[in-house]
Amino acid sequence: xxxxxxxxxxxPETDKKPHYEKYKLDAVPTDRVLDLLEYVKGxxxxxxxxxxxxxxxxxxxxxxxxxxxxxxACKVLVQNVGNKITVEPVLGLAVIKDLIVDMEPxxxxxxxxxxxxxxxxxxxxxxxxxxxxxxxRFDDTTKxxxxxxxxxxxxxxxxxxxxxxxxxxxAAHRFIFDSRDRxxxxxxxxxxxxxxxYRCHTIFNCTDACPREIQVTRAIGEVKxxxxxxxxx
Amino acid sequence: MQNYHQFDIIVVGAGGAGLMAGLYASRKASTAVxxxxxxxxxxxxxxxxxxxxxxxxxxxxxxxxxxxDTVKGSDYLGDQDAIEFMCNEAVQTVYELEHMGLPFxxxxxxxxxxxxxxxxxxxxxxxxxxxxxxSADRTGHMILQTLYQQCLKxxxxxxxxxHVIDLLLMNGTxxxxxxxxxxxxxxxxxxxxxxxxxxxxxxxxxxxxxxxxAYTGDGVAVTLRRGIPAEDMxxxxxxxxxxxxxxxxxxxxxxxxxxxxxxxxxERFMERYAPTVKDLASRDVxxxxxxxxxxxxxxxxxxxxxxxxxxxxVVNKYAAADGRKRPDGSPYIVTGEELLSxxxxxxxxxxxxxxxxxxxxxxxxxxxxxxxxxxxxxDMYGQVVIDEHNTxxxxxxxxxxxxxxxxxxxxxxxxxxxxxxxxxGKYSGLKAVxxxxxxxxxxxxxxxxxxxxxxxxxxxxxxxxxxxxxxANEMKSVMNDHVGVFRTDAGMQxxxxxxxxxxxxxKKIKLGDRGKTFNTxxxxxxxxxxxxxxxxxxxxxxxxxxxxxGAHAREDYPKRDDKNWLKHSLAWMEDxxxxxxxxxxxxxxxxxxxxxY
Numbered sequence: 001x002x003x004x005x006x007x008x009x010x011x012p013e014t015d016k017k018p019h020y021e022k023y024k025l026d027a028v029p030t031d032r033v034l035d036l037l038e039y040v041k042g043x044x045x046x047x048x049x050x051x052x053x054x055x056x057x058x059x060x061x062x063x064x065x066x067x068x069x070x071x072x073a074c075k076v077l078v079q080n081v082g083n084k085i086t087v088e089p090v091l092g093l094a095v096i097k098d099l100i101v102d103m104e105p106x107x108x109x110x111x112x113x114x115x116x117x118x119x120x121x122x123x124x125x126x127x128x129x130x131x132x133x134x135x136x137r138f139d140d141t142t143k144x145x146x147x148x149x150x151x152x153x154x155x156x157x158x159x160x161x162x163x164x165x166x167x168x169x170x171a172a173h174r175f176i177f178d179s180r181d182r183x184x185x186x187x188x189x190x191x192x193x194x195x196x197x198y199r200c201h202t203i204f205n206c207t208d209a210c211p212r213e214i215q216v217t218r219a220i221g222e223v224k225x226x227x228x229x230x231x232x233x
Numbered sequence: 234m235q236n237y238h239q240f241d242i243i244v245v246g247a248g249g250a251g252l253m254a255g256l257y258a259s260r261k262a263s264t265a266v267x268x269x270x271x272x273x274x275x276x277x278x279x280x281x282x283x284x285x286x287x288x289x290x291x292x293x294x295x296x297x298x299x300x301x302d303t304v305k306g307s308d309y310l311g312d313q314d315a316i317e318f319m320c321n322e323a324v325q326t327v328y329e330l331e332h333m334g335l336p337f338x339x340x341x342x343x344x345x346x347x348x349x350x351x352x353x354x355x356x357x358x359x360x361x362x363x364x365x366x367x368s369a370d371r372t373g374h375m376i377l378q379t380l381y382q383q384c385l386k387x388x389x390x391x392x393x394x395x396h397v398i399d400l401l402l403m404n405g406t407x408x409x410x411x412x413x414x415x416x417x418x419x420x421x422x423x424x425x426x427x428x429x430x431x432x433x434x435x436x437x438x439x440x441x442x443x444x445x446x447a448y449t450g451d452g453v454a455v456t457l458r459r460g461i462p463a464e465d466m467x468x469x470x471x472x473x474x475x476x477x478x479x480x481x482x483x484x485x486x487x488x489x490x491x492x493x494x495x496x497x498x499x500e501r502f503m504e505r506y507a508p509t510v511k512d513l514a515s516r517d518v519x520x521x522x523x524x525x526x527x528x529x530x531x532x533x534x535x536x537x538x539x540x541x542x543x544x545x546x547v548v549n550k551y552a553a554a555d556g557r558k559r560p561d562g563s564p565y566i567v568t569g570e571e572l573l574s575x576x577x578x579x580x581x582x583x584x585x586x587x588x589x590x591x592x593x594x595x596x597x598x599x600x601x602x603x604x605x606x607x608x609x610x611x612d613m614y615g616q617v618v619i620d621e622h623n624t625x626x627x628x629x630x631x632x633x634x635x636x637x638x639x640x641x642x643x644x645x646x647x648x649x650x651x652x653x654x655x656x657x658g659k660y661s662g663l664k665a666v667x668x669x670x671x672x673x674x675x676x677x678x679x680x681x682x683x684x685x686x687x688x689x690x691x692x693x694x695x696x697x698x699x700x701x702x703x704x705a706n707e708m709k710s711v712m713n714d715h716v717g718v719f720r721t722d723a724g725m726q727x728x729x730x731x732x733x734x735x736x737x738x739x740k741k742i743k744l745g746d747r748g749k750t751f752n753t754x755x756x757x758x759x760x761x762x763x764x765x766x767x768x769x770x771x772x773x774x775x776x777x778x779x780x781x782x783g784a785h786a787r788e789d790y791p792k793r794d795d796k797n798w799l800k801h802s803l804a805w806m807e808d809x810x811x812x813x814x815x816x817x818x819x820x821x822x823x824x825x826x827x828x829x830y
Binding site: 011012013014030041042043045046047049050051052053054055056057058059060061075077096097100103107111114115116117118119123125126127128129130131132134135138139142143144145146174175178180181213 | 278
């Protein structure tokens, strides 16, 4: 089948402003959008720049807007989006070149929520035990691959990059509700802020954007609830 | 000086091995971790089924059994002292990861859950044992996340998206690395007393591969160019169950949970090849069986794939036939829901890429290039050793897939790669710390970045009209056809000739991107140069090994030959030519015997 791939282009060394390029390609319905980008890079224009690594939706490198919504280019097949495909960088982070954005603000927000297990009690000789129920309490948010699809789909984040954003709250959730962690209260203090959970207006873009199918809005709601009640359960 | 950085220890690569090394090194020494990817993008995150450790949480198990299984899995080429060390360390290492917060799946009594995996057995009965400690089917993801989080907690210094191009050696001692900052195109000098390579594998040599784009063998290629040999490059693992055509990994955990491989006649053919453990034989055994079935016309619809079937009714039928029991003694019966909860990503991959729901339909799979048993030679503490006498190169360490300890020998067991990165990542970090306490920072010459710059400039200024993608595709195709699961003298010779032709054509490639900012075309071309060199080393080492052992299966030499070939290969690149030497495998308690499953 014939596909028209329209790609956002911006090279800081040669372009005053961004523009779009169209590429007419032969594709099969099961091609990934990433495969099309690779083909363009190999045979049409070697300057086209984008990040990618695992190519099957687990490393989180290739988040971009595909026909207007945030997706991983390796997890969208041509048959999912039809033969007119527009690819643009995610919103809310500065474009460096073509589809590559500056990820530093995103990772900085992640680091602000102390995204690591905190428990200073001496560990037992073997594993700390945890019931399957306790494990399932935070299982969903452990799936996050930090691709930024959620955060950069959030209108509140577009308005202010100071908003921690869904991904950082998901990371906090993963530890707040882990029965082995002892710093949930501290994380709730960090998130109980104008730039914390209260910037979330339950628009659900994040949940739709998540390639790992994490219930992002629900996780944010659970954190809000924990702040409101002062209870983590 | 701009673009100059000084640390005690530099770690190259931020997957599981690099992060573990960085974590341990940074506790005692100034340490930086440099990676061409953001750490959480590393390929450790794609590992699925589990990490091997004889915790014995659900049934009897012992590190000694794990050791023997690994020796046998390696087809007796693995160094037994190192294997014993790794399997003994496994238990405490897994507990340590749990204490760091790794969210393992749990048993009914709250302990780390364990599942069966290929080649891991109860050494008395020979039956599969529950040894793979798992976190659903994203164990590698959870290891990578947990280690990155711990590095943040411990304030490890990262240089993300810095692509290491060269290793600096002064008087035969490690002194740092040269890296290109991807955002600016600038070269940086990282001056250090010790360097730890943890750069991962090189499975992008092959057409059908489970490996990430990033898996281009950078560490092995860089050290080869600096006169360090590569060990056992002829041994590369083909995982039996890659998604048809795409190669995306479907974990062996599917078979651990009871899934079976089926041929076009509806037969569970592994019963004929491995009567005791069947679908849970070692990967080399299963991949060969699939090829033989396909060769004899029993691929599905005559094509080059088989079915991996995990429909509950099929799992339950074969579990009953095998007399498989749960740890509590009840018959092994699964539901679709249970499979969904234990293998959610697999189900997602099958739906996304195959349009198949594996709870109600079987998945088309074929062997996929997966794991490098070979790499930079090291001892069991991660110290790089540079000749057949195991002479240590001071200050240089390697860990994880880029290294060859050798604990995997001729064939790695599933779950032992995650174990390898943890144990040897840790010990290379510890050993480097010990080393730098008495080592001097060696003075660097002013032109230390010249060799890196020269390599990149040659590519950038190349005047020809060859297309890099064409060269890559031809390389992958010839390596898949002739240096794959089964090999012959004529085929491998054809591959060597073709790769040499491609290396010549590579000197004449044409680049479109002349810029500095994120010039990914330039870096991809440099990576292709690495893959081409490693292809040639692989094909030549394979051509020279005139026997079949583990993943190296020759139709013209179908038998293992312990008399002549119970030894590791070492390949040097000398003036563009490859020179091979050999060193003996370490045998301690287990004498080689016939390998049956």
